[in-house]
Amino acid sequence: xxxxxxxxxxxxxxxxxxxxxxxxxxxxxxxxxxxxxxxxxxxxxxxxxxxxxxxxxxxxxxxxxxx
Amino acid sequence: xxxxxxxxxxxxxxxxxxxxxxxxxxxxxxxxxxxxxxxxxxxxxxxxxxxxxxxxxxxxxxxxxxxxxxxxxxxxxxxxxxxxxxxxxxxxxxxxxxxxxxxxxxxxxxxxxxxxxxxxxxxxxxxxxxxxxxxxxxxxxxxxxxxxxxxxxxxxxxxxxxxxxxxxxxxxxxxxxxxxxxxxxxxxxxxxxxxxxxxxxxxxxxxxxxxxxxxxxxxxxxxxxxxxxxxxxxxxxxxxxxxxxxxxxxxxxxxxxxxxxxxxxxxxxxxxxxxxxxxxxxxxxxxxxxxxxxxxxxxxxxxxxxxxxxxxxxxxxxxxxxxxxxxxxxxxxxxxxxxxxxxxxxxxxxxxxxxxxxxxxxxxxxxxxxxxxxxxxxxxxxxxxxxxxxxxxxxxxxxxxxxxxxxxxxxxxxxxxxxxxxxxxxxxxxxxxxxxxxxxxxxxxxxxxxxxxxxxxxxxxxxxxxxxxxxxxxxxxxxxxxxxxxxxxxxxxxxxxxxxxxxxxxxxxxxxxxxxxxxxxxxxxxxxxxxxxxxxxxxxxxxxxxxxxxxxxxxxxxxxxxxxxxxxxxxxxxxxxxxxxxxxxxxxxxxxxxxxxxxxxxxxxxxxxxxxxxxxxxxxxxxxxxxxxxxxxxxxxxxxxxxxxxxxxxxxxxxxxxxxxxxxxxxxxxxxxxxxxxxxxxxxxxxxxxxxxxxxxxxxxxxxxxxxxxxxxxxxxxxxxxxxxxxxxxxxxxxxxxxxxxxxxxxxxxxxxxxxxxxxxxxxxxxxxxxxxxxxxxxxxxxxxxxxxxxxxxxxxxxxxxxxxxxxxxxxxxxxxxxx
Numbered sequence: 001x002x003x004x005x006x007x008x009x010x011x012x013x014x015x016x017x018x019x020x021x022x023x024x025x026x027x028x029x030x031x032x033x034x035x036x037x038x039x040x041x042x043x044x045x046x047x048x049x050x051x052x053x054x055x056x057x058x059x060x061x062x063x064x065x066x067x
Numbered sequence: 068x069x070x071x072x073x074x075x076x077x078x079x080x081x082x083x084x085x086x087x088x089x090x091x092x093x094x095x096x097x098x099x100x101x102x103x104x105x106x107x108x109x110x111x112x113x114x115x116x117x118x119x120x121x122x123x124x125x126x127x128x129x130x131x132x133x134x135x136x137x138x139x140x141x142x143x144x145x146x147x148x149x150x151x152x153x154x155x156x157x158x159x160x161x162x163x164x165x166x167x168x169x170x171x172x173x174x175x176x177x178x179x180x181x182x183x184x185x186x187x188x189x190x191x192x193x194x195x196x197x198x199x200x201x202x203x204x205x206x207x208x209x210x211x212x213x214x215x216x217x218x219x220x221x222x223x224x225x226x227x228x229x230x231x232x233x234x235x236x237x238x239x240x241x242x243x244x245x246x247x248x249x250x251x252x253x254x255x256x257x258x259x260x261x262x263x264x265x266x267x268x269x270x271x272x273x274x275x276x277x278x279x280x281x282x283x284x285x286x287x288x289x290x291x292x293x294x295x296x297x298x299x300x301x302x303x304x305x306x307x308x309x310x311x312x313x314x315x316x317x318x319x320x321x322x323x324x325x326x327x328x329x330x331x332x333x334x335x336x337x338x339x340x341x342x343x344x345x346x347x348x349x350x351x352x353x354x355x356x357x358x359x360x361x362x363x364x365x366x367x368x369x370x371x372x373x374x375x376x377x378x379x380x381x382x383x384x385x386x387x388x389x390x391x392x393x394x395x396x397x398x399x400x401x402x403x404x405x406x407x408x409x410x411x412x413x414x415x416x417x418x419x420x421x422x423x424x425x426x427x428x429x430x431x432x433x434x435x436x437x438x439x440x441x442x443x444x445x446x447x448x449x450x451x452x453x454x455x456x457x458x459x460x461x462x463x464x465x466x467x468x469x470x471x472x473x474x475x476x477x478x479x480x481x482x483x484x485x486x487x488x489x490x491x492x493x494x495x496x497x498x499x500x501x502x503x504x505x506x507x508x509x510x511x512x513x514x515x516x517x518x519x520x521x522x523x524x525x526x527x528x529x530x531x532x533x534x535x536x537x538x539x540x541x542x543x544x545x546x547x548x549x550x551x552x553x554x555x556x557x558x559x560x561x562x563x564x565x566x567x568x569x570x571x572x573x574x575x576x577x578x579x580x581x582x583x584x585x586x587x588x589x590x591x592x593x594x595x596x597x598x599x600x601x602x603x604x605x606x607x608x609x610x611x612x613x614x615x616x617x618x619x620x621x622x623x624x625x626x627x628x629x630x631x632x633x634x635x636x637x638x639x640x641x642x643x644x645x646x647x648x649x650x651x652x653x654x655x656x657x658x659x660x661x662x663x664x665x666x667x668x669x670x671x672x673x674x675x676x677x678x679x680x681x682x683x684x685x686x687x688x689x690x691x692x693x694x695x696x697x698x699x700x701x702x703x704x705x706x707x708x709x710x711x712x713x714x715x716x717x718x719x720x721x722x723x724x725x726x727x728x729x730x731x732x733x734x735x736x737x738x739x740x741x742x743x744x745x746x747x748x749x750x751x752x753x754x755x756x757x758x759x760x761x762x763x764x765x766x767x768x769x770x771x772x773x774x775x776x777x778x779x780x781x782x783x784x785x786x787x788x789x790x791x792x793x794x795x796x797x798x799x800x801x802x803x804x805x806x807x808x809x810x811x812x813x814x815x816x817x818x819x820x821x822x823x824x825x826x827x828x829x830x831x832x833x834x835x836x837x838x839x840x841x842x843x844x845x846x847x848x849x850x851x852x853x854x855x856x857x858x859x860x861x862x863x864x865x866x867x868x869x870x871x872x873x874x875x876x877x878x879x880x881x882x883x884x885x886x887x
Contacts, residue, residue, distance in 0.1 A: 017223045017560055017631050022231075025552035029545060038541060052227060054234040061238060061541055 022046045037063065068191050068636040070669040071111065072162065073153035078141040079113070079169070080106040083705040087695060089671060091155050093661075095689040096673045097680040098697030103706030104673040108198060108643045111671065114152040114165060116192045117172040123390040131390055136169040139702065145170035156187055157638060157667075163188070173380070194633070196222050200643040204621035207628075208596070208608045216594035222628050223560075228553055232546075239546040242539035249535045251424070253528040255431060260521040262323040264514075269525075274299075278518065281511035295526070300519045303512065315442045317513035318502045324435045325496055328452075331432030332486050335425055341483055347418050348479050354415060355472045363408025365470060370402050412469065419466045419475070422482070426463040430456045436495055443498050452491055560631060561587045561594075567627035568620075574660040575619050575653050596624075619649045619657065626665065641671040646679060654679060658686035681747055691859070692873060698740065715843055722839060725832045734839060735763060738846075742766030745849050748859035749773040750867065771808055774849060777860065777870045778804065781879035788884050797879060804848045810841035851877045 026047065030039035038061060045051050045060040070091040076082045081103050087094070096104050109119045113136065122130040137148035148169040155162050163184045167175040177185050191197075206218050220226065257269050266273040271293040278299040279289040287302045334340065354361050376383035377394055433456035440449030465478045505513065565587040573583050579601075586605055588595035597605035598620065600612065608617050622645055629637050649657050661670055672689065674680055680696070683689040697706045714737050721730040739762070746753050746766045751773035753766055778801045785794040849857055851872030858877050861869045870879040 016634050016636070017225070018227045020560065021228055021553055021556040024556045025549050028548050028552050032544065032548065035541075035544070038545065042545070046231070052230045052234065054237055057231070057234050058238055061545060062538055 019047065068158075068187055068194075068633070068638055069115075069154040069156055070638055071152055071671070072155050073151075074107070074110065074114070075151040076107070076110045077150070078138045078144070078148040079136065079150055080109050080119075080138065081700060081702070081705055082106045082110065083138060083703075085705060089669065089693060091669060092693050093670045093672070093683075093689045095680055095683050095694040096671070096697070097677060097694065098675060098706070099699075100675050102697035102700045104675070104697065105643070106706065108200075108641055108671075108673060110150045111152070111641055112195060112198050113169075113172070114150040114167055114175075115188075115197070116195045117167060117175070118195055118390065118392070120195055120198065123393045131388065132169060132172055133388060136172075138705075154188075156184055159183055159187070190636075191639075196629070196632070197639055198641040198643060199622075199625050199645055201618070201645050204618060204625065204645050207624045208617050208621045212593035212595050215596060216589070219594055219628060222625075223632050225557075232549060232553065235542070235546040235549050239539070239542040242535065242542045246532070246535045246539045249528065249532040251427070253525070253532045255428070256521070256525040256528040258327070260518070260525045262327055263320060263518050263521040265319075265323075274522075278515065281514045284507055284511040285515075298519055299522060300515045303515055316439055316499070316502065317510075317517055318499060318505060319510060319513065320517045321436070321439050321499045321502075324439075325492060325499060328432045328436050328492060331429045332491070335429055335482065335486055340422075340425065343422060344479050344483050347415075347422065348476055348483075350415055350418055351472055351476050351479070354411060355476070360408045360411050361470065361472055363405040364412035367402055367405040367409050370398050370405070374398050416467070416469055419469070422479070423463040423466045426459040426466070426482075430459040430463065433459070436492070439495060439499065443502075447494050447498050449495060452495070455486070455491060557589060561589050564624075564627045564631055567630055568624050571623035571626055571660055571664060572620060574664065575623065575649075575656045576616070577656070615649050615653070618645065619653060622646070622649065622657065623660075635667075637665070637668055639669050639671075641673075643673050644675065646672065646674060654682045655686050658683055658688040662686065662688050677743060692856075696740070698736070718839055718843075722832055722835060727830050727832060727835050730835060730839065731830075734842060738767055738842060739763045741846055741849075742770055744857060745770035746773065748857050749777060749849075749870075750860045750863070770849070771845070774804065775801075775808070777867070777881065778879070780867070780881045781870060784880045784883045786883075788880070793880075800848075807841070807844040807848050810837075811845040812841070 026039050026043045029035050029042055032039075041060040041063060042057075045056050049056070051057075071089050071094075072091045074085075074087045074089070076085045076087075078084075085103075085107070087096075087107065096107055098104055105121070109121060113119050113132070117132075119132050119136060122132055122135055133145055134142070137145050141147045146168055149166060151164060151166040153162060153164050159181075161181065161184060163181065164178045165175050165188055166178075175188070177188060207215065207222075210218060261267065261269055264274060264277045266277050274293055275290055282289060282299075282302075285303065290297065290299065290301070373383055374395065377389075377391070377398075380388065380391075382389055382394065433452050437449045437452040437456060440447040440452075462478045462482065465474055469475055504510075565585060568587075569583060569585050572585070573581060576583060580599075582599075582602065584599040584605070586595070586597045588597070596608065598608050598612065600606050600610070603611075608620050612620070622642070629640065646654065646657055661668075670688070672683065674683075677696075680689075680694065684691055684694070695708055697708055700706045714733075718730055718733055718737075721733060742763055743761055743766050745751070746769055749770055751766075751769040753761065753769050756765070778797055782794060782797045782801070785791075785797055851858055851874060853876040854872055854874035856873040858870060858872045860867050860881075861871055867881050869881055871877055
């Protein structure tokens with residue numbers, strides 16, 4: 001490491017495992033016909049907001065659709 | 068994520084007051100066992116996470132941060148025990164101070180109150196794995212595959228994926244159940260519609276035929292198509308029929324409903340239904356005979372609730388304080404033991420479900436005719452029908468609840484008796500039968516009105532079913548995609564970890580294992596790990612490799628995993644004595660690997676081996692200023708550093724008390740440390756010892772000799788360059804050095820009984836004082852008055868160019884002017 005920590009820039013490296021797996025998952029949902037909106041909501045929930053809860057996932061799967 | 072610049076520890080574990088300044092760079096903590104290194108590691112972990120893993124997990128029952136985090140003398144004052152870390156956050160290019168007290172470990176005080184900094188520190192707090200101890204190291208290498216899989220998955224935070232998978236599965240299962248319920252509701256609605264229309268099949272044609280016949284009676288135009296919004300009452304005026312009883316109860320509809328009720332009653336009176344009940348009673352009685360099974364199932368349900376209700380601090384049942392991981396581990400172990408009981412309970416629930424469904428149908432079929440009782444004139448007492456319907460509903464719920472078993476068995480036993488449908492419905496059937504037949508037009512009007520009501524219910528149920536089926540398909544599809552994605556991604560990731568591990572291990576062992584290979588093989592719940600042994604095949608790491616090599620593998624695998632866990636966020640790690648066991652021949656390579664492969668990661672390294680510390684320094688992993696050397700630990704004062712400047716004060720105090728024994732011991736111990744340090748810094752020649760166990764006489768005379776030779780070289784260089792002032796300064800220094808050297812008698816070490824042979828017993832305070840003074844003066848010759856650092860030769864290898872100190876005040880050129 002250089003002596004001045006402030007001068008050190010972050011390397012461009014692999015993302016955390018969980019993020020990489022989720023990105024793969026969201027991509028595969030997006031590639032499924034008719035699931036582009038679901039994929040967008042899942043990406044927002046799991047990657048942007050970092051939510052993992054059942055309620056958040058339910059909202060991502062079904063949007064505003066209530067049974 | 069962060070780098071640690073400063074650490075202030077107060078009344079924490081074995082430390083009273085200690086300040087360390089890693090300054091965001093690699094930092095080493097060296098000292099014999101029991102001198103306080105682990106206390107510093109605990110303090111770092113506590114500051115950043117609020118936890119001390121040494122006090123949690125397996126085999127630490129009864130230990131807790133709150134009770135055992137403070138110094139033993141402050142154990143009743145957890146508010147006085149605190150650690151403060153000043154950290155640098157590279158991504159925000161900012162610094163922050165985080166202070167955490169044992170009393171309020173979950174709520175650190177962070178300054179400045181920048182939400183982005185707070186978010187990063189919260190993230191750091193979720194990564195206690197930045198501390199790697201030797202105990203942790205072994206589990207990655209020598210565990211059996213199932214355990215290794217658990218450990219690696221825990222390190223890679225794959226539990227997050229498991230949480231997502233579990234929740235997606237829950238949602239998919241719940242939507243499937245909703246579809247099942249909606250299908251039952253739609254079927255029931257369809258049955259009622261068919262009964263109301265008097266048709267056998269629910270097709271558009273059958274409906275239109277039945278409807279148009281009545282519309283024709285009422286002179287209404289025939290319907291050609293049945294569309295989603297079509298009303299079979301279309302064109303029918305309201306209020307045109309006769310008022311009264313006939314209007315409230317359609318004889319035809321009531322008769323149809325009573326037939327449905329009889330069918331439902333008959334369904335619970337069949338032999339097969341009774342056989343099913345008998346089989347269930349037998350199964351439940353077996354469960355009841357072994358209370359451990361059902362107790363186990365009940366306990367499992369309680370434990371499941373306990374985990375859900377746990378607030379990360381207290382048991383939800385008894386309010387006992389718990390460390391979160393310890394609580395969850397305990398509950399998980401208890402739940403695992405109850406798995407068989409849960410499986411038996413699930414089987415019983417599955418067996419009871421068909422009975423519950425029949426009782427649901429009976430409750431619905433009896434509820435409609437029960438309503439007719441009050442509409443008829445005179446009214447009919449339908450209490451028994453209503454009670455029977457209510458009881459069927461309650462029984463269905465009881466069976467689904469399963470517990471207590473006695474209630475469920477009682478309910479089933481009651482259901483073994485055939486329901487007397489004749490007695491139940493006879494009065495109602497008689498009253499309905501006695502109703503006057505409606506006119507053809509009134510009957511047609513009733514038909515269309517009731518038919519439309521039933522049609523709307525059926526349409527609503529159908530629409531709902533379709534929506535739920537769509538939701539269920541979405542949920543199941545996404546769940547399946549998640550499973551496939553995780554499998555694919557993990558295979559890729561394990562391959563990458565494998566490659567990274569191989570690369571790192573090759574850097575460390577390039578001389579003898581430059582073609583090293585390894586295989587990480589994930590399979591269901593297991594993670595196989597085999598390594599190449601000198602081209603002879605793949606074997607488990609513990610099979611043929613030495614313990615040191617295995618530890619090297621552990622370090623490399625940990626680093627490869629951390630790279631994948633945190634990516635660019637892997638900026639900080641504590642290696643707690645883990646390098647100690649790496650083969651001596653590979654330590655320099657380990658230092659080089661850490662330096663070259665992880666240039667953006669700050670390592671805090673602890674070791675009890677001075678030689679190891681020097682390797683770190685000479686390989687540039689740790690700068691001379693970025694290390695602390697503990698010499699002893701005392702319960703009252705905590706760790707004491709060798710080079711903290713207080714050593715002479717302590718010696719003088721011992722001597723002042725007349726304790727020559729303690730003074731001599733401390734002086735000798737310090738000189739042993741100092742002799743090695745000075746030899747290292749001045750590149751003195753020392754007789755090699757494979758065990759690195761150097762006595763005082765092995766090093767101090769050599770250090771003194773080396774300093775004398777270096778001053779002589781400096782004088783020769785100054786002469787060659789004709790630097791008169793420099794020459795004069797060196798000569799002056801040489802004169803002082805000669806006096807100190809003579810006074811300490813270090814050149815005749817073998818006869819210096821005062822220190823070397825601990826012949827203190829015959830000495831008095833005034834006899835020993837000159838010895839202390841002489842050695843203090845001698846040690847002073849090696850130290851810069853300005854920066855108080857030990858002077859050293861630069862560079863560390865190759866031709867000696869300079870004798871200098873850290874601040875540059877001592878600066879003696881050793882290179883003579885080239886001839887000519």
